[in-house]
Amino acid sequence: MTLFERVKETSNNRGWSLQQTAQKAGLGINSLYSWKKKRPSVERIQAVADVLNVSVDYLIGNTDNPIPAPKTGSHKPTDLADEDIILSFEGKQIPPEDLETIRRFLRGGKDEHKR
Known part of the structure; x- marks a missing residue:
């Protein structure tokens, strides 16, 4: 699989077009x-690997493991409400419906719309 094909497939798995991925990475809309x-x-x-939350090695085909190695000293808080953050568990993206269940659990079982 080529670099372009991996970027396209990973973007699709995130529910993003290539144009959206390029914009999120700070690239020209059709540059990919x-x-x-x-x-x-x-x-x-x-930049694209960071946006897609995969390793450069995965994108260029050096590995089939998309999970990036943790960057030392670069941990920062992540808000579950941020729709642009891709959260994963055991190497697989957490589906949006499961994220909503997690959010509801963290709010003490309260539905966001009923606050």
């Missing part, structure tokens, strides 16, 4: 399509 024919810079691959 150019990856079909030419290799982008390491910085651009890293």
